[in-house]
Amino acid sequence: MIRTLWANKLTAAALCLVALLAAMAAFAPQLATADPDRTDIARKLEPPSWSEPLGTDHLGRSIYSRLIYGTRASLGSVAVIVAAILTLSFVIGGLSGYAGGLVDGVIMRVCDVVLTFPTFILALFLIGILGTGLTNVIIAIVMTHFAWYARMVRGMVLQLRNREHILAAKVAGTPPVRLALRHILPPVAAQMAVLASLDVGHMMLHVSGLSFLGLGVQPPTPEWGVMIGDARQFIRTAPQLMIFPGLMIFLAVMAFNILGDALRDHLDPHLVTEHDHGH
Numbered sequence: 001m002i003r004t005l006w007a008n009k010l011t012a013a014a015l016c017l018v019a020l021l022a023a024m025a026a027f028a029p030q031l032a033t034a035d036p037d038r039t040d041i042a043r044k045l046e047p048p049s050w051s052e053p054l055g056t057d058h059l060g061r062s063i064y065s066r067l068i069y070g071t072r073a074s075l076g077s078v079a080v081i082v083a084a085i086l087t088l089s090f091v092i093g094g095l096s097g098y099a100g101g102l103v104d105g106v107i108m109r110v111c112d113v114v115l116t117f118p119t120f121i122l123a124l125f126l127i128g129i130l131g132t133g134l135t136n137v138i139i140a141i142v143m144t145h146f147a148w149y150a151r152m153v154r155g156m157v158l159q160l161r162n163r164e165h166i167l168a169a170k171v172a173g174t175p176p177v178r179l180a181l182r183h184i185l186p187p188v189a190a191q192m193a194v195l196a197s198l199d200v201g202h203m204m205l206h207v208s209g210l211s212f213l214g215l216g217v218q219p220p221t222p223e224w225g226v227m228i229g230d231a232r233q234f235i236r237t238a239p240q241l242m243i244f245p246g247l248m249i250f251l252a253v254m255a256f257n258i259l260g261d262a263l264r265d266h267l268d269p270h271l272v273t274e275h276d277h278g279h
Helices: 002-007 009-026 063-099 101-115 119-130 134-160 164-171 176-197 200-212 224-230 240-264 269-278
Strands: none
Touching: 002 009, 002 240, 009 063, 009 240, 063 101, 063 134, 063 176, 063 200, 063 224, 063 240, 101 134, 119 134, 119 200, 134 176, 134 200, 164 176, 176 240, 200 224, 200 240, 224 240
16 A cells, blocks of 8 residues: 555655654754744744744744644644544444444434534534633544544444354354454454544644634644634734745645545545545
8 A cells, every 4th residue: 555655646745745744743842943932022023034944923933933843733633633533433333333222223313413513513612611722622523523433433343243253253252342352443443544544634624723713722832723813913914924834734734635535545435435425
């Protein structure tokens, strides 16, 4: 799969961009030119220079350094969201598909109710209840996205549980937990991880959008959505304050979408169809 992805120039470029973003997040202290939170009003709105490659913002903070550190907030939050969604969907969807009967019926009806609401609107509602902040944004996005993944996991478990090797393991007296971990979880996890890659860009936009509205990451923490929100009042006098973080969001989302589309080509057609219908 990696060789196939690398053979396509556009996909290879997206892979390189994702790797670069990951390196920026990992080595932010070494790559930044200054403390991203350090203010210096005397140096506000400076143009790009050798000391500050992208200039400074309205509080004299280094735009370049804030973009670098913003990678941590954006990629880190999305990584936590994806991991939490997959874990929750494995537990709920696996229980639903494996148990069946009343348990399956109740869980699927709850998922149906969640799926009737637009995800962003439901996330706003949950944040209104929980309060603002990155932690609550992560919780809200997880709670608005897990239902679709849980349904997918349930469908895969229903297909797997009647396979001959699963039935043979049951007859041999394999404990249910060991059976699930050894024979059901690996194939389901592999397919769900690839499907989740299709939604990374979508979730990144959710985090940035909520931070832009002042509901997610709170200033002065460097995050791309926060930077755009802070720069709204300077859109005419200093448009670069919005352009640079906006460009970072655009490039990151585009790279993840390209990778997701490339990975989707390796999936079964019915999984692709289900994903498109689900979103």
